[in-house]
Amino acid sequence: MIKMKLRNIILTTVLLATFSACEDMFEPAKENNRGVEEMLSDPNYAVGLLGYGYAMLPYDNSSVSDVATDDAVTNDKESGYSKMALGSWASNNNPMEQWQARKAAIQYLNTFLGIADQVSWAENEVTNRMFIDKLSGEAYALRALNYYYLLMAHGGWTADGQLLGVPILLEPEDNNSDFNQPRASFSACVEQVFTDLNKAVDLLPVDYENIKSDAEVPARYKEIGAKMGNYNLVFGTYQRGRITARIAEAIKAQVALLAASPAYREASGVTSETAANYAATVLNRIGGVAGLDPTGNTWYMNTSDLDNLGSGEVPAEILWRGNKSNGTADWDIGIQLEKNNFPPTLYGSGRINPTQNLVDAFPMANGYPVADKANGGYSENAPYENRDPRLAKYILFNGATFKEKAIITGTYPDAENKQDNNLNQLSTSTRTGYYLRKLLREDCNANPNSLNAKFHIPVRIRYTEIFLAYAEAANDAWGPMGKGSNAYSAYDVVKAIRARGGVGTDNGDAYLESIKGDKEKMTQLIRNERRIELCFENKRFWDIRRWQMPLAETAKGMRIDKVGESLNYTVIDVENRNYKEYMNYGPIPYGEMLKWSNLQQNKGWESYNYKMQKEYGNENL
Numbered sequence: 001m002i003k004m005k006l007r008n009i010i011l012t013t014v015l016l017a018t019f020s021a022c023e024d025m026f027e028p029a030k031e032n033n034r035g036v037e038e039m040l041s042d043p044n045y046a047v048g049l050l051g052y053g054y055a056m057l058p059y060d061n062s063s064v065s066d067v068a069t070d071d072a073v074t075n076d077k078e079s080g081y082s083k084m085a086l087g088s089w090a091s092n093n094n095p096m097e098q099w100q101a102r103k104a105a106i107q108y109l110n111t112f113l114g115i116a117d118q119v120s121w122a123e124n125e126v127t128n129r130m131f132i133d134k135l136s137g138e139a140y141a142l143r144a145l146n147y148y149y150l151l152m153a154h155g156g157w158t159a160d161g162q163l164l165g166v167p168i169l170l171e172p173e174d175n176n177s178d179f180n181q182p183r184a185s186f187s188a189c190v191e192q193v194f195t196d197l198n199k200a201v202d203l204l205p206v207d208y209e210n211i212k213s214d215a216e217v218p219a220r221y222k223e224i225g226a227k228m229g230n231y232n233l234v235f236g237t238y239q240r241g242r243i244t245a246r247i248a249e250a251i252k253a254q255v256a257l258l259a260a261s262p263a264y265r266e267a268s269g270v271t272s273e274t275a276a277n278y279a280a281t282v283l284n285r286i287g288g289v290a291g292l293d294p295t296g297n298t299w300y301m302n303t304s305d306l307d308n309l310g311s312g313e314v315p316a317e318i319l320w321r322g323n324k325s326n327g328t329a330d331w332d333i334g335i336q337l338e339k340n341n342f343p344p345t346l347y348g349s350g351r352i353n354p355t356q357n358l359v360d361a362f363p364m365a366n367g368y369p370v371a372d373k374a375n376g377g378y379s380e381n382a383p384y385e386n387r388d389p390r391l392a393k394y395i396l397f398n399g400a401t402f403k404e405k406a407i408i409t410g411t412y413p414d415a416e417n418k419q420d421n422n423l424n425q426l427s428t429s430t431r432t433g434y435y436l437r438k439l440l441r442e443d444c445n446a447n448p449n450s451l452n453a454k455f456h457i458p459v460r461i462r463y464t465e466i467f468l469a470y471a472e473a474a475n476d477a478w479g480p481m482g483k484g485s486n487a488y489s490a491y492d493v494v495k496a497i498r499a500r501g502g503v504g505t506d507n508g509d510a511y512l513e514s515i516k517g518d519k520e521k522m523t524q525l526i527r528n529e530r531r532i533e534l535c536f537e538n539k540r541f542w543d544i545r546r547w548q549m550p551l552a553e554t555a556k557g558m559r560i561d562k563v564g565e566s567l568n569y570t571v572i573d574v575e576n577r578n579y580k581e582y583m584n585y586g587p588i589p590y591g592e593m594l595k596w597s598n599l600q601q602n603k604g605w606e607s608y609n610y611k612m613q614k615e616y617g618n619e620n621l
Contacts, residue, residue: 039115043131046119049112050135053142054242056105058098058149061322061333061458062340063352063439063536065096070357070553071531071540073431073575075350087578091605092590096541098153099589102146103169109143111172126226130234137203141248144196147189148255152542155186155264156585156602163267164600165189182598183588187269190259197255200248206285207246208239208312240312246285247320250461253279257469260476261546263584272476273484279470280486282319286463289488289496293317296464297501297533298393300439306455319466322458334453338444341436343396343407344420344428347446352536353432354395356556356571361531362388367504367511375511383558383569389502390532396435398560398567403442409433410560410567423559432557432574438536465539467493468530472523480515480522490526491516497529551579580604 039046067074068081076082080095089095113136121131150166157163167181168189184192210232211217217226232238256278259270283291295302296317305315306324314321326334342348363369365386368376377386384397396402398409407421408414409430419425423433445452474482475490483489495512498504504512515521530543544551555575561568582604593599 040118041120043119043121046112046115047135049108049115050139050142052108053105053112053139053146056101057322057460058102058146059322059458059460060538062337063436063538065538065541066536067352068095069540069544069551070355070555070577071535072355072358072436073353073555073557075353075428075431082575085577085579086575089579089583090590091587091593091601094587094589096153096586097589098149099166099592102150105146106143106169107172109139109146110170113139113143114172122230124230126221126224127230127234129224130221130226130230133203134234134239137200137245137248138243140196141200141204141243141251144193144200144248144255145251147193147196148251148258151186151189151193151255152258153586154588154602155189158600159603159606160600162600163187163264164602167599168192180596180598183600185267186259186264187267190255190268190270193255194252197248197252200243201245201252204243204245204248205235207244208235208237208242210236237312241321241323243320246282247461249278249282249285250319250466253282253466253469254461257473258542258546260473262548263546272473273478275473276470276477276484277486279466279473282466283463283470284486288486289467289492291316291463292467292496292500293463294500296462297390297497299459299462300441300456301393303441303443303454306441306457309455309457317462317464318457318459319463320460322460324455324457326453326455328451328453332453333456333458335444335446335451337439337456338441339446341440342446343402343430343435344426345405345407345418346403347448349428350421350430350435351428352436353430353557353574354434354436354535355432355574356434356558357553358531358535359383359391359395359397359434359558361528362391363503363511363528365389365503366507367498367509369511372511380569381567388532392437394438394532394535396437398433398558400437402437407435409435409558410562412560412562423557430557432555433560434557436536459537462534462537464497464533467497468526468533471497471526472530475519475522475526479519480517490522494522494526494529497533501532545584548584551583552577 065081066072067079068085074082084095116136116139117132120128121135122128147166155163155165163186164183165186166183166189168184169181173179211228214228217228217231221231253275256270256275258264259268260272260275293316299305299315299317302315309315309324325332328335330336338348340349340351343350360370364376364378365388366376370376370378379385384391384399391397392400396407398407400407406414409421409423410433411422413419414421421429423430441454441456444454471490471493474484474486478484480491481489491512495509498509498512503509512525515525527547531540554573554577557572557574559570559572561570585602587605588599588601593601
């Protein structure tokens with residue numbers, strides 16, 4: 001619960017460099033206790049409120065939630081996501097919860113928006129006006145982003161048939177506020193998110209770029225006397241890394257896709273046509289399908305791009321990223337992923353183990369699903385031959401070469417008689433017969449005696465995600481070949497993505513051609529492409545739920561035994577997942593339900609309150 005008076009805010013994140021570039025943006029300083037009067041005259045202090053919104057961004061820097069889905073398991077017995085998948089998920093034990101962190105960020109952003117036009121950002125009136133616009137635009141976009149994550153995690157249907165979101169708070173709360181607020185409808189929440197994002201788009205530049213003359217100053221600022229110098233100070237390259245209109249448009253496309261999905265579309269007020277058009281707005285800025293980055297599906301392997309990124313710059317695949325780093329500390333992304341996920345013989349902990357379920361999702365190289373043996377040519381005795389090239393780029397399977405060594409995940413020793421990478425050999429060995437390859441830099445060394453970190457970037461939004469959002473919504477709205485008012489169809493997008501991955505390049509992608517008149521089959525293919533392209537990026541859990549697909553699919557693996565010179569392949573059950581049908585919608589936190597009588601719980605999660613009441617006899621539960 002957040003109880004703060006505007007005139008006595010406890011600011012936990014203050015920026016020392018107010019208008020810094022991306023690489024040193026929003027580093028938290030020591031706790032301060034100062035009043036609102038100081039904020040109005042000290043922009044370095046006031047912008048700390050906005051800085052909290054950036055410091056509390058809801059993105060994970062590594063793959064975490066995939067182990068709670070049919071895409072992966074983990075050998076980490078303490079993983080809360082794994083325990084959730086095995087049956088411990090409850091309204092008071094929720095690794096997916098966003099309630100407290102998002103509401104805290106919204107409180108700071110609301111406070112900032114309440115004072116943004118009163119702060120003295122610059123002595124020059126024109127510069128000051130531009131700063132007010134830019135910083136307010138950022139705050140609106142950040143507030144919308146926080147509400148988006150709240151809707152994903154906590155929006156849902158109640159027992160009386162209402163589709164609810166979360167309480168909508170647009171003013172900072174203080175000690176006199178009424179905290180017992182009901183949940184707004186899901187549609188009202190989506191409408192508010194769109195309103196904030198539209199304001200952000202209106203106030204922010206598409207990108208932070210320096211202009212070269214006074215003539216290039218936008219008309220709205222030219223009218224008030226802005227010149228090249230003060231425009232570049234506010235909207236120039238020094239601001240890269242902060243939210244832009246382009247990023248706000250991408251978030252809008254994400255929200256629209258969520259709202260138009262099967263789990264919400266009945267009462268969200270958003271159609272698939274709207275979702276497709278919002279995604280097209282983003283994609284048209286890069287030329288539509290022609291703008292698909294040819295190497296975008298392996299951005300984490302494009303070492304030259306990563307190493308040479310300037311401050312705030314993004315490669316062609318990435319729409320928004322965090323600060324790049326090559327540090328070696330345990331928490332640093334410079335080598336954290338490699339230490340966690342390299343196979344044990346390479347000094348890793350082998351944490352994320354892709355499942356056979358996911359491996360089977362990768363088609364054959366000719367584009368046909370593995371289940372279509374007649375056309376695809378899949379062989380159970382050689383399951384990794386002639387497969388989609390993305391399989392080898394994303395997953396280490398038995399016999400794959402990595403760091404110039406063969407990774408043996410079967411039950412037999414490799415050429416050097418080492419067995420540590422074998423199935424279930426050690427606590428850090430694979431449980432499924434597979435190790436993670438995606439996201440990892442092969443040129444890192446995880447040996448604790450000679451650590452060698454390399455530059456990594458936290459990726460927040462990829463263009464490929466927006467392409468797939470367009471394909472999903474466009475197919476639903478107009479069918480595989482329909483374009484609406486846009487220049488490309490779902491078919492066009494899927495064909496380009498598969499061709500980039502090396503799928504169907506020798507036969508004109510005959511499978512895609514065979515289904516391009518079938519909306520339902522195209523839906524399944526688009527979902528499968530999304531699964532492949534975005535695997536291990538913390539998307540699968542939310543996608544399964546918004547598509548209303550089963551969460552409880554058994555996670556499978558592959559046991560490979562050697563008999564003589566032959567290998568025997570056996571699919572095994574690794575984890576039996578324990579999800580209930582109502583868990584397609586997440587709970588309102590149990591503690592919040594205890595405190596506020598006006599909150600309604602999502603259907604199915606009320607049983608926990610009943611269980612506690614029965615056990616402890618507390619009528620207030």
